[in-house]
Amino acid sequence: MASSTPLQGTELVDCARANAKQGIETAALQCGYGNDLNTFSRELKTACEQMNLQVKELSELITDQEMILQMGTGEIVAPDTASEL
Template sequence: MASHNQLHGVELIDCAKANAKQGIETATKLCGYGQDINVFQAELKKACQDIGVEIHELSDLITTQQTVRQEGGFDIAPESATDL
């Protein structure tokens, strides 16, 4: 769901991270910045700097865990309920 207001701080980072795989245009729009990619990127970099995280582009927010979930991974589980 797109934000009606421009997000800032941790809320912006969370929204950008959640939508990073969909591309910069989609993330910009859903975070409340419409089509203003330059302002979105500047605010995102500022928000990340404020919490001590350095990013160079939106894809820096995509974690390995997100990639495994989308591409499919594997489950590690006991062979049975009583056998570990």
């Protein structure tokens, strides 16, 4: 659900990260910035700097783990049964 007011700080970074795979337009909308991509980008950059994150693009917020799942090349390693833990 899209935020009714523009998010700030860690909430903005978390929301942007959760929507980064869908692109900047969707992320801005979900984070409460509507179609104002410039303000969204500026506020996201500020929030990342406050958290000591070096992020130049929205796509950099996508974690390696998420990228592996998206590509479908990850391999799940687990025992066959609970008794084989």
